[in-house]
Amino acid sequence: MAKTQAKLVNIIAEMNHLEEVLDRFIGLSDFYPEPAAKLADSVHGLTTLVQENPYKKMMEQLKSLLGILDMDVQETEDSSAPALLDHPEELIEKIQADYTDIQSKIEEIAQLKKEDEEIENLVKPILDLEISLDEIFACEYMVSRLGKLPLDSAEKLEEYKSKPFFWTALSQDFHHCWGIYMTTNSYEREVDNLFSSLQFERIHIPHFIHGTPEEALEGLTEEMKSFQRSLDKLNLQKEELRQETKEKLSELYLALAHASLVFEARKFVLVLGNRFSISGFILPENMDSVTNAFQDLPFVEIEVRPASSDKRLTPPTKMKTKKHFTKAKTLADLFKSGATH
Template sequence: MSIAKMSLVSLTGGMDVLDDVLMRLYRQGDFHPEQALQYAGARGFEPLSGENPYSGLLSKITEIGLDAGMKLQYEPPKASGQTDARQYSRQYYQDFYNKFNDELTYLNKRRNFLRGEIEQDENALVQLKHIAALEVDFDELFSCEYIKIRFGRLPVDSYPKLNYYKDRMFVFVPFDKDKEYYWGAYFTLEENAPDIDNVFSSLYYERIRVPDFVHGKPEEAFAAIEKELAANRQELEQVKSRLEEIVSQNREEFRLVYSTLKFLNDSFGLRKYAAALGGNFYITGFIPQEKEKAFQEEFKALPGVAAEIKPHDSDKRLQTPTKLKNGWFSKPFEMFVEMYGLPSYTDIDPTGYVAFTYCLLFGIMFGDLGQGLLLVIGGALVWKWKRMNIARVINRIGIFSCIFGALYGSVFGLEHVLDPLYTNLLGLPGKPIEVMDPAMTNVVLVASIALGVVLICSSILVDIYIGLRKKDLERALFSANGVAGFIFYASVLAGGVMLLLKGVNLFHAPYVICLLVLPLTIILFKEPVGKLARGFRLREAKPKDGMGSYLTEGAFELFEVVLSFFSNTMSFLRVGGFVLSHAGMMAVVLTLSEMVGSAGSLLVMIIGNLFVMAMEGLIVGIQVLRLEFYEMFSRYFDGDGVPFTPIAVTPFKNRA
């Protein structure tokens, strides 16, 4: 576990090569830029500004690609030093867009028109099918001056109700009937049409409007529409084929055009990090130390460009970014560290410590060899298929679950499956830890508190180390998580253990004064004592708000410190509680499997194990994270670092 070493780099050169410099920085992929305004003001530089000439064209290319059904996949320039990305002018991209867009627009319009015509013809055929029994010419019907005709369908249960309106001036003629409707038309005089329309509307009559293009008798219209429909379908297939052909012909060129424009657009956006004076530009940022040689080689070929590499702390106005650097086992746990906050560049990377303690606590609380193996396998498969980082965490904690499951002798809740292994192969009287033994309950709970003490002490030692590394004596020696706090906590624990186990009372006056009162007094006055240790004079070390205000506030803080030591220690009781809880839940599953008999026993075991893994696994994972954050992280971790964010072309998220 470590934090990658950084170097501060500055690039200067003429404005005529700025675009080439920006694109090479993107190709590097390891350059963390700093804003120009942070450093340029004192030198008379001004930040660059200007409208991006590629953004509008990129938007057009993106939209036409989506319309054509293409996947927008960015491919970076092939190699450092090449200028493939600038071999074409903006006019080339504009011409490509115009030509491609014109072809697609025409074909899309024609395709949409044909689809509309086909839909219209298909609807007309459905209507004609139900009025095929009509032997009258449509043109003659609709040319009637005094009679109104309404084609449509009437629900079957509404048809008898027409008798209630037999005194009205209308005639309903059914042409067809299915399970739900009578298909037909009603005829009425023009002056009675509004009243009759209301009558049929109350009976849920659904009008069907015969399209204007339908002429002649139904069978004649039917044949004409089918002929037109076949022609439109044939042309639609031709249009689709032509669209696929055009997209296929332009796919490769589109990919190059899109990638180039995407690269040019994003690299132009890097100008906000540059400052200019006269005809020169200035860019600064951070790179990993291991990339120094490659970085300098990248810019050697550009005339007039100087790449200067300096120590990371050369400019005190800039905060060095943090890039975590961890191995195979610890790397997935970086997300837990980042959830709390990144360590600063001068701090230590706690990821390895977090990885080990998280897996250790989870394994203790969720010890089962069979379930642990499922976590290992399931985590590996999910990572392979979905690339979810949490899957790698599940894979690691599954390993520790297997280890403690073997110590508990538990396999899918079966507590004695491994007994022959311990007795016959290892020569032990039984499994190492019998969780279900009532006599072990107190041992498990006491052991969990002891583990908490070890982890809290180790967290304090980490904070002491960080304080000494930063030469912060107040933090390392006089704080609650420094030497003073460690002495107080260890002394209270030592005295308590000796009193409970040996009956020896260490809490005599010298012990209390030297190891309890004195450390607490130092913690109370840590700020003035820390200033004195840094060389301040006595009057300069006094609290600014006065000693009375300082003591009042400090007393409450000191009470909180003492309370947190004991509350944090007792929080680790949950570790032992979940050990017993897990064993108890699996005992319930076994009892249920025995109750259902041999037929459903296996099914109950499978469902029970999956339920326990899902529910208790999630709860245990959250509880361990809580212990990490509140009982350990809070003692040594500040989380005030700045993430190392190298510039990169932002990928487009394709529509689902």
């Protein structure tokens, strides 16, 4: 559409009504506002309100927390934003700290359980060993090595039966044979070298494992059950935290998103002493959307002039229906949009 069909609109009010006017302004559609910076330098004493958005950091922290909690923002039928509570960053930090504490404990216990599972896999193949592990490794003049050999290597041990070691097979599968070899201290290096050449993989039993392998396995099983009970309890606590804070975080997100949008709209505000104005273009047939938005605010003055009346501004050559700010009706919409533009 030709630019001469547009109208230039100035929305004017006193500075003490700024927030109330901007709250209505961000809901306008079909209105093309002009950045105040285009006008501020043309007249001495005119200023703008361009500043860093104080809500941006909190929005990023809250979005991160929602992501960590794997929490979708709740839908709401009310399009109005809840009031922003005092010190919202304290609530975000408190919930973040509570979650981090629970998650840290979960990761710590899960790691201990995983270590037990790995030790369990080491102990199972040597269950046939009926001697206490403590007694084996406490021998003063003998050294012992628990581990596994490839099956073809185990078969080759017959070729070395004259060597100074004893080998006892404990179990095997399709690929390996688990067992233990023993030798005296004086032949330790020679025998270790021999078994190394046969691709012997040593099993290092942790120092806290005591008794026979069967007894050790029983202890590990009980400990893993205890770890799992702790994990179940902590996961329940995490879910309870999610449920307890879901509504509160959703409301906070909506409040922050709204406050952020209102603050971003300040870039269109031109300060005229103790008054301000917002200028923009609109098609005549869409003018009702502006007047209706402010009709119950008697302190708002709306000036309508020809598009070419202010030579500092150039009307758009094409004007299509467009929202310059998203005053979404749902939290999900705000969450997807990032809440700021």
